[in-house]
Amino acid sequence: MSSRSGGSNCAIATCDLYSGKTKKIGMTDISFHRFPKDPDVQKIWTLKCKRGDSWNPSKSYICSKHFKSEDFVRDLKSELMGNKLSED
Ligand SMILES: [Zn+2]
Numbered sequence: 001m002s003s004r005s006g007g008s009n010c011a012i013a014t015c016d017l018y019s020g021k022t023k024k025i026g027m028t029d030i031s032f033h034r035f036p037k038d039p040d041v042q043k044i045w046t047l048k049c050k051r052g053d054s055w056n057p058s059k060s061y062i063c064s065k066h067f068k069s070e071d072f073v074r075d076l077k078s079e080l081m082g083n084k085l086s087e088d
Contacts, residue, residue, distance in 0.1 A: 008032040011060035013051045022063070032061040 009018030010032065022030040035042050035057045046057050048066065 008061040010063040010065075011049045011051065011055065011057065012062060012066055013049055015063060015065065017063045017065065029064070031064045033064065033067075035060055035062070
């Protein structure tokens, strides 16, 4: 639970968006999503970031710009909404 007030920035290597910037340039439809806690899903997100440096996914965000792919949206929704089919 990091509560640093610098705003969130996108963890995707090729993306330079962060919350302050999206506000500044008026991209109000962009939102930032915290990495899921589920290690398997977190791994998928991490791979999508394509980063070579060391970083901490659990304190990172991905901006909504990357959630157009159907699969990714599905991953995100099931994590965020907690609507994974319960198997127990
Ligand atoms: Zn991004």
